[in-house]
Amino acid sequence: MLDISLLHNQAKSHEALDKISDFVFKKTQIGIGYNDVDNWERQGLISIGGLSKKIKGEQKKISYSQYAWIHIVKQLLFFNFNYDEIKLFKEVLFYSYSAQELYKGALAKVEELRLISEDAAKTLIEMGGKEEVINSVYLPRTALELLLVNTISDKSTTSIQFYKGMGGTMTITCNSIIQEINKSGKTNEFIELSQKPHLNIPLNKIVLDFFDTTQIIKSNEPIILYSEILTKAEVKVLSAIRNRYNKIESVEVKLKNGKLDKMFITEYKKVELETRLIEHIKNNEYLDIEIKLEKGKVSSCRNTRKIKL
Numbered sequence: 121m122l123d124i125s126l127l128h129n130q131a132k133s134h135e136a137l138d139k140i141s142d143f144v145f146k147k148t149q150i151g152i153g154y155n156d157v158d159n160w161e162r163q164g165l166i167s168i169g170g171l172s173k174k175i176k177g178e179q180k181k182i183s184y185s186q187y188a189w190i191h192i193v194k195q196l197l198f199f200n201f202n203y204d205e206i207k208l209f210k211e212v213l214f215y216s217y218s219a220q221e222l223y224k225g226a227l228a229k230v231e232e233l234r235l236i237s238e239d240a241a242k243t244l245i246e247m248g249g250k251e252e253v254i255n256s257v258y259l260p261r262t263a264l265e266l267l268l269v270n271t272i273s274d275k276s277t278t279s280i281q282f283y284k285g286m287g288g289t290m291t292i293t294c295n296s297i298i299q300e301i302n303k304s305g306k307t308n309e310f311i312e313l314s315q316k317p318h319l320n321i322p323l324n325k326i327v328l329d330f331f332d333t334t335q336i337i338k339s340n341e342p343i344i345l346y347s348e349i350l351t352k353a354e355v356k357v358l359s360a361i362r363n364r365y366n367k368i369e370s371v372e373v374k375l376k377n378g379k380l381d382k383m384f385i386t387e388y389k390k391v392e393l394e395t396r397l398i399e400h401i402k403n404n405e406y407l408d409i410e411i412k413l414e415k416g417k418v419s420s421c422r423n424t425r426k427i428k429l
Contacts, residue, residue: 122184122330126272130170133273139266140272141180150187152194165193165206185265188326189213196282198359199319208288213264223247270294271323272330283318353380353429360385360427369422372416373429386424 126136133264147154160166166189168182181412182190189210196206217225227248234241271278276295283289291313301310360383361368410422 121332122272123333127273127331130273135271136269136272137261137265140184140269141261144184145182145184145187147180147182150182150190152190156194157190160190160193165201165203165210166190180404184330185262185268187329188268188323191326192280192321195321196319201282201284201319203283203287205282207292209282211286212290214262216260216262217266218260220251225420267292267323267326270296271327276323277322279320279322281314281318281320283313283316285314289313314359332394355428356429376426380429383427383429385427386422388420388422 121228122136122139124140126132132136132313145146147157150157157166157168161168166236166423168180168186192209193206196209225243229247229287230241267278267280271294274294274296278292278294281293283291291310301307357371357380367387369388372386373380374382374384376382408424412420412422
């Protein structure tokens with residue numbers, strides 16, 4: 121796990137960058153079932169096999185960035201992004217920046233570095249034109265690794281917005297990027313894009329899994345998890361009815377102690393064969409079924425499904 125001293129510490133961002141590609145998580149430690157992970161790998165959504173390491177006598181391990189991407193994929197699939205869209209996002213986030221590209225990016229932020237350390241800023245400037253030195257200091261890093269390090273080092277929320285049906289379009293928001301957008305005069309374009317359908321995934325909650333929880337508690341460090349607009353129960357309600365509006369007749373939500381507790385979805389279906397009703401019964405669901413007959417034959421049914429929130 122990462123040392124707590126790296127959290128919210130921009131002076132140690134380079135140290136965090138050195139650690140972010142380490143292989144530390146076993147498959148049993150990522151909180152997602154084997155079958156799902158194996159299926160996603162077969163579909164090309166993740167690339168554990170080609171990138172992770174296996175030590176003799178031990179399980180294959182997964183890096184911090186792979187861990188983060190697996191949890192991002194889980195959310196993208198939950199919100200009905202298709203495989204092709206996810207592969208496009210993966211291509212962008214796993215683009216590997218060369219040492220020269222990383223140096224140019226760091227040089228562009230030299231004045232911000234100067235506020236933290238005058239000596240570090242001076243050293244960075246002196247590296248200019250020294251290709252061998254730059255290559256030894258800056259190892260190739262993926263876009264996702266850089267984003268995760270920014271999330272670890274910065275005290276603000278870093279989020280990725282994934283746009284649906286827009287050919288792999290993504291935006292990234294954090295304090296520094298918002299400031300750059302405002303300086304560039306492209307605020308209106310950014311706002312216009314943000315109004316299109318998208319999924320916002322904050323990285324802060326994911327990177328907390330990279331640290332020992334007891335260390336975080338002892339440090340008294342103020343932790344920014346994420347700006348939660350919807351609770352998990354509210355997300356469950358929306359996902360249950362999404363893309364089913366033409367089938368659903370009514371939705372009833374019940375609360376308990378001021379919190380969402382259960383929802384009842386009533387659907388109307390035409391039934392051609394009695395075997396369809398048997399399927400419902402065999403699924404062991406909580407259902408109230410109302411059957412309609414026409415000329416002595418089953419023509420339709422109305423079923424109410426109970427979902428625990």
